[in-house]
Amino acid sequence: MSLIEDLNWRHAVKAFDPTKKVREEEVDKIIEAARLAPTSSGLQQFRVIAVSNQEIKEKLVKGALNPDSMKDCSHVLVFAAWDAYSAERIDEAFDYTTEVRGLPKGRFSSYTDKLKEIYLSQPAEVNFAHTSRQSYIGLGLAMAQAAELKVDTCPAEGFDNNVVDKVLELDKLGLKSVTLLYVGYANEEKDWMRPMKKVRIPREEFVIDVK
Amino acid sequence: MSLIEDLNWRHAVKAFDPTKKVREEEVDKIIEAARLAPTSSGLQQFRVIAVSNQEIKEKLVKGALNPDSMKDCSHVLVFAAWDAYSAERIDEAFDYTTEVRGLPKGRFSSYTDKLKEIYLSQPAEVNFAHTSRQSYIGLGLAMAQAAELKVDTCPAEGFDNNVVDKVLELDKLGLKSVTLLYVGYANEEKDWMRPMKKVRIPREEFVIDVK
Numbered sequence: 001m002s003l004i005e006d007l008n009w010r011h012a013v014k015a016f017d018p019t020k021k022v023r024e025e026e027v028d029k030i031i032e033a034a035r036l037a038p039t040s041s042g043l044q045q046f047r048v049i050a051v052s053n054q055e056i057k058e059k060l061v062k063g064a065l066n067p068d069s070m071k072d073c074s075h076v077l078v079f080a081a082w083d084a085y086s087a088e089r090i091d092e093a094f095d096y097t098t099e100v101r102g103l104p105k106g107r108f109s110s111y112t113d114k115l116k117e118i119y120l121s122q123p124a125e126v127n128f129a130h131t132s133r134q135s136y137i138g139l140g141l142a143m144a145q146a147a148e149l150k151v152d153t154c155p156a157e158g159f160d161n162n163v164v165d166k167v168l169e170l171d172k173l174g175l176k177s178v179t180l181l182y183v184g185y186a187n188e189e190k191d192w193m194r195p196m197k198k199v200r201i202p203r204e205e206f207v208i209d210v211k
Numbered sequence: 212m213s214l215i216e217d218l219n220w221r222h223a224v225k226a227f228d229p230t231k232k233v234r235e236e237e238v239d240k241i242i243e244a245a246r247l248a249p250t251s252s253g254l255q256q257f258r259v260i261a262v263s264n265q266e267i268k269e270k271l272v273k274g275a276l277n278p279d280s281m282k283d284c285s286h287v288l289v290f291a292a293w294d295a296y297s298a299e300r301i302d303e304a305f306d307y308t309t310e311v312r313g314l315p316k317g318r319f320s321s322y323t324d325k326l327k328e329i330y331l332s333q334p335a336e337v338n339f340a341h342t343s344r345q346s347y348i349g350l351g352l353a354m355a356q357a358a359e360l361k362v363d364t365c366p367a368e369g370f371d372n373n374v375v376d377k378v379l380e381l382d383k384l385g386l387k388s389v390t391l392l393y394v395g396y397a398n399e400e401k402d403w404m405r406p407m408k409k410v411r412i413p414r415e416e417f418v419i420d421v422k
Contacts, residue, residue, distance in 0.1 A: 003355055004243055012249060038221075044417070048419075050421065052420075052422050101408050136344045137354075140349070168419075173419070178344075206246045206259065207260070210260060210264050
C-alpha cells in the first residue's frame, strides 16, 4: 500500500479492545518512524515514552478526555519535547553528529553559535512552542507507520499535561509532554468514528497554487 | 519500499538542480499527503501555498538562510497556519463535517461550544502555537510522500516570515507562514549533505519504555 492509501485507511479510533495487544516488534517500527523524523537543525528536540504498564496508564488517566482509550489501548506513546534550549543540549547533539560522521569536534561551531544566539535570547514559551512542534513531525510519521502495519491509533491532546509530566517524572529528563498517541486495536462495535466518512476540505480549498 | 526505508532514503537536500522540475502529478501527491494529515479536532488549521512561479520564488528569498535552494528548487511549499481561532472558523469546519457525513447541522454543537470556550479565552500566541504545530504533521507526511516518489526535499524554518506573509498576502487568507518545504531534485555535486551519514540518536536514548 502507498502512503496515501495508508492515510486514507486510518482514522482516529475512539474505542480500543483491551484484550488485543500490539506486538513489540510493531511498536518498535512505529517508534522508529518517529525516531527518523527530521527536526529543526537535526536537534531531535523530542523523545517518546512508550507506556504499556497498565498501572501507570491508569495513573495518566486523570484529566484525560478519553480515559477509556487510555486504559484500553495497548500502548500510550507520550511525545515529550525539550522543556528548554541550552548550550549544553545543542553542543551535545552536534558533538554526537561529528562523532557519527567522523568529523572533528566543533566542526559546526559557527552554526551552533548562531543557534545559541537565537534560542538563548528567546522567551522560554517561544522555545517550547518550537521544540513542541518538532514532535508533531514524529507524531505524523508514527501514525503513518502504524497505518502501514494496520495498527489503530488515536492522537490525543486532551489530557492533563501536569499529571502526565508528574507520573512519568519528565522534569528529571528535561522534558514536557506535548501530545499522546494511543496505539492498539479498535473495539469495532464501540468505535463510533469507524462508520463515518473521512472529512477533509477539498484540494481547491486546501492549496493555493502560485504558478 | 516501506515508510522506514523511505525515511532512511531521504535527507535535507542542500542544493537543487534548477533545470529539473517535479511533475505536477507528483507535487499533487505530496500535497495530498499533507491534506490527509490528521489535525486537532479535525479542524485542518493549516493550508499549503505551492509556489512554482520563479518571479514570486525570488521575492520570497529576502532573509532566507538558503536563498539558492529557494530559487533553484522546483516548488516551494509554504505551510501556513490559521492566524487565530474564531467561532466562525470552528463552525465552518464542523458544518462541512456534518454536511459530508449527512448529519444534522449543529450535531457537534456541545463539542464546538467547548472548543470555542477553550480557544477564544486563550492568548493569541498560545493559539497560534497550537495551529502552527498541526502544520508539522502535514509537513512530515509531505516529506514522507516525496521520499516515496524519490523526490528530494528540504524543510526550512530559516526564512523571513514577514516577507513570505507579505508577498503571498497571507493576511487576506487569515494565515501566517510557519515553515517551508523546498521540493525538487538535488544538484548532486553541490549537495554537501548527500555523502554524509544520517544521524539520529540511538533508540535507547530516544525512547523510554514503561513496561
